[in-house]
Amino acid sequence: MTTLTSKTADPVLVTARLVLRRPASGDLDDLFAIYSDPRAMRYWSTLPHDSPAVTSRSLDGMIAQTPLTYFALDLSGRVIGCAGLYRDEEVGFILHPDHWRQGYVTEAMNAIIPYLFATTQVPHLMADIDPRNTASAAALTALGFIETHRAKRTYCIGGVWSDSAYYALQRPYT
Template identity: 35%
Template sequence: MPDLTPATLSTGRLLLRWMTEDDIAGHYAVFSDPVVTRYWSGEPWTDIEQARQAIAATMAAYADGSGLRLAIVLRDSAELIGNVTLHHFFEQNRRCEIGYALASKHSGQGHATEALRAVIQYGFDTLDLNRIEADIDPRNAASARVLEKLGFRKEGYMPERWIVSGEFADTVNYGLLRRYWEA
C-alpha cells in the first residue's frame, strides 16, 4: 500500500482535499441523490449515518494506505460537489482503481474531467502508479466520455456484474497506463 499523506490538489475551479467529519452533510447530499447513484453499485443513501460511516471508512483507509478519497470542492464557494477515489492499490504492480461521483446539479460542466485529471496526475507523479483502472455501467455515457477524454481505453465487458436498484447491471472495464497519459 502506498504511504498516503494529506494532500490538497488545486485546479482552475476546484480544490481536491482529504475528507473529514466536517464533510458528512455534503457527502450525504451527493450520495442520497438517485440521479448520482443510478449507475453506482448501491442504492441512494437514506440516512445521514451512512455518510458518517463512509467518512469513518475513508479515514481508516487513509490510515492503512488502502484508499484515498478526495472531496471535490468548488474554489469559489467551498461547496463539496463530489469525490474522487483511488483504491484497491496493488503496490507490487503499481496499479489501483479510480472511482468518482459528482452532484447531479454540477454534472455536464467539466468538473469531473478537471478533478480526475488532477488526481490521475497525482497518482502517476506522487504515488508512482503505472496503471489506473475504472469500471462503469455501459449505460453511463457521460462517465465513458470523461474516461475516454482522459485517455482511458476500453479493455473488457462483464455482463451482469452488479445488481443495482434490483436489476442486473453490466460493467465496462477501462485502463489508463502512464505511457498513454504521457503521450
C-alpha cells in the first residue's frame, strides 16, 4: 500500500517498508556508501565516487530539484538508495548492494511511477540500462516497461565502452 503524506511542502510516499522523500544533507554518508561502492556503480554512467565531495555535489543537485521527482529510499532512518525521474523522461534507480534482491526497487517504483504520471506531463517514462544488468532489466519488466531497442558503445566509463538497452512505459490512459 502506498500513501502520500505532506508534513512538509514536499510529498512523501510511504510504502510497506520504505519512506520515499527528498534527499537531505544528512544523507551524505549513506549516499557516499552507495555511490563509492564499485558493485553499485558497475552499470552506472559514471565511475564510483572517490570522495564524499563528489557525492556532495550530486546530493546538492538532488536537494535542489523542483518539483520533487527523485526520491531517497529511506529504510528505518537510513538511505539505502535513490529512485525516480533522473532527467527529462528517464527514470533511474540505485540501491546499496546490501539491499539487492529484496524487492525494494520494485516497491519504490510502484509508488513513484503513479506519482510521476499524476504530477508531471511526461508522455512516457524511459530507462537506459546496460544490457548486462539483468537485475535492472527484470525490475523494469516487472514494472511494465518494454524493451524498445539497443545501441552499441553508448557510454565510455573509465576507458571501457558499454552498450545500452532502452525501455519505455507509456502513460496510462485515464
